[in-house]
Amino acid sequence: MTSPKTSLSARPVPPTIRDVAQAAGVSLGTVSKGLNGTGQLREETRARVRSAAERLGFRPNDLAQSLLRRRTFTVGLISTDRYGRFSIPVLEGIEDALGTARMSVFLCNGADDPARERQHIESLLAKRVDGIIVTARRADPRPPLDLVDGSVPILYAFAQVADVDALCLLPDDLGGGRLAGDHLIRAGRARIAHVTGPVDFEAVRHRRDGLKQAIMEHGLTWRPELVISGEWSEAWGREAVARLLATRQTIDAIFCGSDQIARGAVDALRDRGIAVPDDIAVVGFDNWEIIAAATRPPLTTVDMNLHELGRQAGLRMLDLIDGGGERGIVRLPCSLVVRASCGQGDKQNTGQAADRPLS
Amino acid sequence: MTSPKTSLSARPVPPTIRDVAQAAGVSLGTVSKGLNGTGQLREETRARVRSAAERLGFRPNDLAQSLLRRRTFTVGLISTDRYGRFSIPVLEGIEDALGTARMSVFLCNGADDPARERQHIESLLAKRVDGIIVTARRADPRPPLDLVDGSVPILYAFAQVADVDALCLLPDDLGGGRLAGDHLIRAGRARIAHVTGPVDFEAVRHRRDGLKQAIMEHGLTWRPELVISGEWSEAWGREAVARLLATRQTIDAIFCGSDQIARGAVDALRDRGIAVPDDIAVVGFDNWEIIAAATRPPLTTVDMNLHELGRQAGLRMLDLIDGGGERGIVRLPCSLVVRASCGQGDKQNTGQAADRPLS
DNA sequence: GATCACACGGAAAAGCTTTTCCTGATTTCA
DNA sequence: TGAAATCAGGAAAAGCTTTTCCGTGTGATC
Numbered sequence: 042m043t044s045p046k047t048s049l050s051a052r053p054v055p056p057t058i059r060d061v062a063q064a065a066g067v068s069l070g071t072v073s074k075g076l077n078g079t080g081q082l083r084e085e086t087r088a089r090v091r092s093a094a095e096r097l098g099f100r101p102n103d104l105a106q107s108l109l110r111r112r113t114f115t116v117g118l119i120s121t122d123r124y125g126r127f128s129i130p131v132l133e134g135i136e137d138a139l140g141t142a143r144m145s146v147f148l149c150n151g152a153d154d155p156a157r158e159r160q161h162i163e164s165l166l167a168k169r170v171d172g173i174i175v176t177a178r179r180a181d182p183r184p185p186l187d188l189v190d191g192s193v194p195i196l197y198a199f200a201q202v203a204d205v206d207a208l209c210l211l212p213d214d215l216g217g218g219r220l221a222g223d224h225l226i227r228a229g230r231a232r233i234a235h236v237t238g239p240v241d242f243e244a245v246r247h248r249r250d251g252l253k254q255a256i257m258e259h260g261l262t263w264r265p266e267l268v269i270s271g272e273w274s275e276a277w278g279r280e281a282v283a284r285l286l287a288t289r290q291t292i293d294a295i296f297c298g299s300d301q302i303a304r305g306a307v308d309a310l311r312d313r314g315i316a317v318p319d320d321i322a323v324v325g326f327d328n329w330e331i332i333a334a335a336t337r338p339p340l341t342t343v344d345m346n347l348h349e350l351g352r353q354a355g356l357r358m359l360d361l362i363d364g365g366g367e368r369g370i371v372r373l374p375c376s377l378v379v380r381a382s383c384g385q386g387d388k389q390n391t392g393q394a395a396d397r398p399l400s
Numbered sequence: 401m402t403s404p405k406t407s408l409s410a411r412p413v414p415p416t417i418r419d420v421a422q423a424a425g426v427s428l429g430t431v432s433k434g435l436n437g438t439g440q441l442r443e444e445t446r447a448r449v450r451s452a453a454e455r456l457g458f459r460p461n462d463l464a465q466s467l468l469r470r471r472t473f474t475v476g477l478i479s480t481d482r483y484g485r486f487s488i489p490v491l492e493g494i495e496d497a498l499g500t501a502r503m504s505v506f507l508c509n510g511a512d513d514p515a516r517e518r519q520h521i522e523s524l525l526a527k528r529v530d531g532i533i534v535t536a537r538r539a540d541p542r543p544p545l546d547l548v549d550g551s552v553p554i555l556y557a558f559a560q561v562a563d564v565d566a567l568c569l570l571p572d573d574l575g576g577g578r579l580a581g582d583h584l585i586r587a588g589r590a591r592i593a594h595v596t597g598p599v600d601f602e603a604v605r606h607r608r609d610g611l612k613q614a615i616m617e618h619g620l621t622w623r624p625e626l627v628i629s630g631e632w633s634e635a636w637g638r639e640a641v642a643r644l645l646a647t648r649q650t651i652d653a654i655f656c657g658s659d660q661i662a663r664g665a666v667d668a669l670r671d672r673g674i675a676v677p678d679d680i681a682v683v684g685f686d687n688w689e690i691i692a693a694a695t696r697p698p699l700t701t702v703d704m705n706l707h708e709l710g711r712q713a714g715l716r717m718l719d720l721i722d723g724g725g726e727r728g729i730v731r732l733p734c735s736l737v738v739r740a741s742c743g744q745g746d747k748q749n750t751g752q753a754a755d756r757p758l759s
Numbered sequence: 760g761a762t763c764a765c766a767c768g769g770a771a772a773a774g775c776t777t778t779t780c781c782t783g784a785t786t787t788c789a
Numbered sequence: 790t791g792a793a794a795t796c797a798g799g800a801a802a803a804g805c806t807t808t809t810c811c812g813t814g815t816g817a818t819c
Contacts, residue, residue: 125484
């Protein structure tokens with residue numbers, strides 16, 4: 042212990058199964074069996090092995106196990122989300138699903154830099170992860186992961202990809218739009234404006250279409266002139282309100298494409314002395330707590346259930362690893378979180394409403 | 401592709417060095433030497449090996465390499481940050497520093513659940529990572545990682561820990577407070593209120609002390625009655641402004657303990673027709689873009705340079721791995737990001753000002 | 760008392776790569 | 790031409806664990 046051979050940089054070397062064998066006075070294989078409850082061992086031997094292992098603080102080396110089993114029980118998550126707003130909930134969901142299967146998840150940050158992403162993938166592949174999940178939404182479908190030879194299953198969660206053979210989990214943006222529209226209409230609103238993000242986002246088009254469906258199904262008139270697109274920012278929300286009011290159209294509600302936009306809109310309305318929700322009701326999208334709860338009044342908003350989406354991703358990844366061949370685009374339901382920006386609304390409308398027809 | 405032998409779960413098995421050897425007609429060792437540029441090989445042989453490896457898409461198995469080298473070239477990052485607001489910048493910084501050294505970083509999400517954290521650590525240890533970095537700030541110093549036998553270096557980045565032997569990287573909150581105070585004073589403010597978070601956060605106390613230092617060094621009066629603590633929320637920022645104004649004290653500036661608080665304060669001031677920065681200047685803390693830039697006017701705020709903190713963490717982790725024995729608390733400078741909530745201020749004050757005396 | 764079955768635990772191989780050591784073959788020099 | 794030096798590449802071990810296959814020793818049975 043205190044021998045002179047402990048050099049400056051001495052760090053205790055983790056004990057191997059060999060050390061345990063020696064300490065317990067048995068052979069390597071016996072230790073393995075003893076610890077794993079396999080083979081035929083006397084209970085007394087097993088106990089001796091266990092206590093030796095405990096005493097030494099033995100922890101099997103995953104590298105050796107993985108090498109042998111040809112499974113690492115690990116999946117990699119590649120994200121490009123610089124704020125973590127979306128990836129963290131997805132990560133947590135994945136961990137929920139995979140933790141049960143005793144698998145670990147590691148997040149690598151692509152930072153929207155293809156070279157970096159490439160490097161991460163190289164590294165994950167070299168480490169022989171059992172699967173790779175790609176996340177983080179962009180405007181255009183992202184290119185499928187290159188330099189992948191099919192030796193490992195890939196799954197896109199909250200990411201679109203231009204590859205029909207890929208498995209892709211996305212929120213049901215259309216359903217989310219319907220949910221918002223339906224909620225507003227049930228709250229008695231009939232002239233609903235839609236202030237949203239850049240139209241090159243597929244999600245933007247889907248949310249708009251969802252709103253349109255809700256409106257039409259309720260027998261109301263769809264007014265394309267009340268849809269205006271801009272950036273994903275509060276400033277745009279404010280400007281959009283200015284523009285809408287300038288047109289002198291009557292509106293009694295605004296469905297916003299994101300909570301940031303919604304917050305800008307609410308602020309702009311309050312600045313002008315227009316009451317939310319009494320004069321104009323507002324519904325947001327994202328349920329980004331930090332924004333939605335701080336808005337005055339707090340935002341009623343659509344939640345994409347990213348945690349659940351992550352959980353589904355984890356579950357499906359397990360399938361994929363086991364050889365399941367699912368592919369295509371799967372849409373997961375959004376739900377509505379009712380706060381105050383829309384009146385108290387009909388509370389039942391929360392939940393999986395996207396699944397049932399609105400008729 | 402469509403042959404009947406491709407069973408349901410068929411997934412191409414990655415080629416091993418053995419396959420390459422066979423394809424190139426040489427021995428295992430020769431392939432290794434050929435690919436790694438070691439040993440004595442004819443250039444022609446080397447080329448043959450390389451081309452065979454290329455053709456087969458050979459990628460060395462990190463598991464085997466790591467097992468042999470007793471190094472995985474991987475560090476684990478444990479976070480408890482549910483929003484990723486802090487961990488993602490830190491992660492990116494770490495990746496910057498470690499990427500250069502050809503090492504990977506994996507983030508695991510502790511989700512503030514000790515059991516889960518434990519499990520992650522177990523897993524990282526079993527995978528024999530070369531180091532573990534712990535992140536995410538809390539009110540109280542967190543307990544040091546248990547179940548760690550010293551076999552792997554630990555570093556706390558943006559996390560306090562109750563263990564004097566640990567290496568701990570933290571932002572210089574005191575310097576940040578000084579920076580804010582100094583900026584306000586140079587902008588001509590003399591009666592500065594401080595609206596901040598819960599006092600059980602060490603950072604809260606440091607920021608306050610920094611402000612106090614700046615005030616005293618400029619020969620102004622420190623007024624403890626102008627310091628009020630609450631939660632980290634916009635609502636608290638709004639309420640605090642109401643309270644401050646109710647006391648009828650004259651104030652011409654507010655230094656807020658976070659951008660969220662600052663935003664609430666600015667909103668409350670505007671609601672009352674008080675001009676920011678003309679009547680009251682406001683400085684925030686965090687430089688959380690999404691909040692600071694959306695505030696009207698945009699917030700001048702202290703940036704903790706978390707990316708740089710992460711980079712430093714990565715660098716120091718490399719030292720630790722190489723046997724360096726650094727320990728203790730290291731404070732890294734904050735900087736000031738000037739926007740509009742404080743007038744244009746003296747622009748020079750940006751940067752590493754925390755390092756130089758303010759006299 | 761000899762044979763059989765069974766319980767227990769050891770030996771060894773496999774999984775993949777790197778590195779050390781060693782053997783032939785070739786070249787160099789006397 | 791023979792000895793020494795150099796070159797090229799093969800063989801094998803190490804790193805750690807699991808699992809299969811065997812070889813003991815014990816008790817039971819005839």
